Amino acid sequence: MTGTTHTLPARGAPPAPPAVGEQVSARTWVAVAAGMMGAFMAVLDIQITNSSLRDILGTLSATQEEGSWISTAYLVAEIIVIPLTALLTRVFGLRSYMIGTTALFLVFSTLCGAAWNLESMIVFRMLQGFTGGALIPMAMTLVMAKLPASKRATGMAIFGLTATLAPAMGPTFGGYLSELYGWPSIFYINWVPGALLIAGMLYGLEREPMQLKQLWNADWLGIGFMAMGLGGLTIFLEEGNSKDWFDSPFIITFAGLAITGLLGWVVTSTTRAEPFVNLGLYGKRNFLVATVLSAVTGMGLYGSSFLLPLFLGQIAGYSPMQIGEVIMWVGLPQLFIMPFAAKLSSKVDNRILCSVGLALFGGSCLMNAYMDAGTGYDQLFWSQIVRALGQPFIMLTLSNFAMAGIAPRDMPSASSLFNMTRNLGGSIGIALLATALSSREHFHSARLGESVTMLSAATLERIEQMTASFIAKGVDPATAGNQALTAIGNIVRREAYVMAYNDGFFLVGAILIACIGILWCADKVKAPSGGGAGAH
Template sequence: MTSLTKAALPAAPLDGARIDARTWIAVAAGMLGAFMAVLDIQITNSSLRDILGTLSATQEEGSWISTAYLCAEIVVIPLTALFTRAFGVRYYMIGTTALFLVFSTLCGAAWNLESMIVFRMLQGFTGGALIPMAMTLVMTRLPASKRAVGMAIFGLTATLAPAMGPTLGGYLSELYGWPSIFYINWVPGVLLIAGMAYGLAPEKPNFKTLFNADWLGIALMAMGLACLTIFLEEGNSKDWFESSFIVTFAALSLVGILGWVALSFTRPDPFVNLRLYGQRNFLVATVLSAVTGMGLYGSSFLLPLYLGQIAGYTPMQIGEVIAWVGLPQLLVMPFAAALSSKVDNRILCSFGLLLFGGSCLMNAFMDASTGYDQLMVTQVVRAIGQPFVMLTLSNFAMAGVAPKDMPSASSLFNMTRNLGGSIGIALLATALSVREHFHSARLGEAVSNYALPTQQRLEQLTQGFIAGGVDPATAANQALAVVDRIVRREAYVMAYNDGFWIIGIVLLACIGAIWLADKVKSPGGASAAH
């Protein structure tokens, strides 16, 4: 296996080696691919209503459009190490991107919900590989001294794309119709293929690795991760363990993941090396990557929902608010990269978590009038913090990993972050509905027909409607409906605040966990662990 690995993935250049323009173009193309794949996870969210209208589907059925993509993506990420050994980096990247573009086009041309779900699943399976491959290119094609720059750009793909997905989707849908959110992939896709064809030398494929692969382990992994994603994505809408459907998928995910782990530790050459979790830095980094994934995708899930439901913003207006969590990162990331090779990364990560968690706690004091002006500050604070977190966690994960294990390390790190995102959204969606019911009940107790302020408010509203020409009986009913809407709105605002409290507290708690890792300064194999 080692010889095959070396054939597909040459050792990284020695520190101080000159990197030519072709290599930089290949790395940049890889980053473009990762950005495109992460972007497509959430790009359908702001356009979902239009898509469902065209495909004649309900909101609940429509959730499978995102679930199908996530399932396929999470399954293919651990397989990239195997496919890289079998096809070589160049052919695999070009082939999987070409297929991604074909399936993206078919998504835009989908004729019913079923076809859309199938094409989204195939799109996820081909696009998911692009995420870990970008990280692998940084670690194997750049010398240690240049990896801070590479990891900084990779960190941007992880933090910018979830923020820009709903923004870009909203703009494109409003201007050109929802199919354009899929057709736009041709722009970065063609650039990626050209960059890989020019920047990477062809490698001789080694198909023997596919025949000798642990296909039982792969099947168990696919079943476990896909069922876990379905369990997390569909659990809230189906009332979790009250549903036999959810219980079934929870059981299948448990069987699949435990079986995969057991087989991996009994085989000398597993398709992905789970023994990496035995390295303390890697374990701490991947666990925190999952938790920050919860924060990253969770905040990108809560804020657009709040702005659409409470503030009544259009997708384009929501995009303008969300953009403030993206744009400052372009300025912050080079600064974070420069510091990462000079300052203990535990300090930088703690600083990032403090700002990221703090911005979520700032969002936990919203009211029904909160909008663009009030949210801009919290978005900028979050934008300053996120690059420090994502860059340093990547450095911790890859510190001291042997060249032959780079594809496995990259796959597991990115898989864990995506899983964390799914867990975060599932927990927050459940917390949102549970807390909304709780706050509705509590507010309902205070705003009762027997309370004098309520009676006075109802009387004022009723008289207002009567003055507008409505008969007294209808006016009284309309006044009740107005008060009921206000109570529901306030209950939702309080529930959104609770969601941000949860994210903020969890992120701040991670500051203690990062100090369990060893000291790391420079990225990659040259990291000094003390």
């Protein structure tokens, strides 16, 4: 019978995947689909608060700077739990852990919607991240553990969609829900996919025995170092720009904690026979290349999802719903492209497909590097389409590179590290772009200010025109002159910001295209179509 539990090998390693050619039962597909829904929900929740932040802060009586911790708390908890999922899956079993962590995620999502002050919201968001973060690598583990090689390209294609669609849809979806039903609805909506996920796991997976002894024997020192390192690094990246980086003792402290924790994690991992996650996988060339590019792709995914809504809101004055109408064109075409990419991945060298994907994604960012203050839906449509064409080829093929040749017992570790690296890349990308946006705006503002002076005939003429316009509306001459100077100053600042956004997109595009060279350091890989391991 298909879909039944395989005998667990020693030391609680996950069951080996079904044999090549083995039929996959409907129950197994239900379980895989439920896992994908969980990953999508968890990634969506990373940024779903962004477009609703102003409303949330108003209700909780908090400042913009304080409100940044609503997202930071979720990211810190999520990045810590992702590497732990390999251990927790061995301890509780795939089915029990997925159901338990989803149930807790729904409870904490509800508490987020009912938060009564900023402190309670931050605590509940952290708990939400700690339970939701596990759902991301678990979806990838389900594909590798439950599907035979011939069906894995399809599974990885669906997983790729969760990784690329959710970052783009998070702010959009959050904006729609907030506008229609109020901001608590962005948390309560999780009950719909969450309930379906639990039902899918109950139906699709067999119960596995728990191995609670593994908790007692776990590498708790390594886990402590990992939590300190990744948590410190995430706080450093998320809060660094707003606190002026190394001018802040707070940021210096967390930079020190990050370095100490990460070094301690590496040392304890290499000295223990049974580390909680196998960092030795980074020694495999294909896996290393895949994780480096996963970080870069995370930077591109979250970075472009950070820059474009910010540009449309600040420069074009778009509402969250209008921003959603622009961004949805990154998502919709991917639903049709991903099956095509999955089919190609078993026939064409994945390095070629990934190169095409990186070129398209990078090219779409370069298309956005020439915006002006009038850029809106019509001008951004084609860059969004090009981005949608490229992203599926990247995520699908990188998953294939990462998992090619990985032993069944190391699949949960590989999935955890691969997804952890992508999320870290996202944090690095947003931190890099927020800093670049601020510094380049100052740079362009200064350069424009050199030209727009009272010694410039063009500037004086423009001031006279604007002053006359204000006087014609009934404003007295002195006030009209001041208003004209203020208006000129606002135009200079706006143009400086537009140029800074262009620089940000150019930076992302250049990095994505440059990474095509790194990709060719990997071995040739094709997704298995009916036999073979997939690596050549």
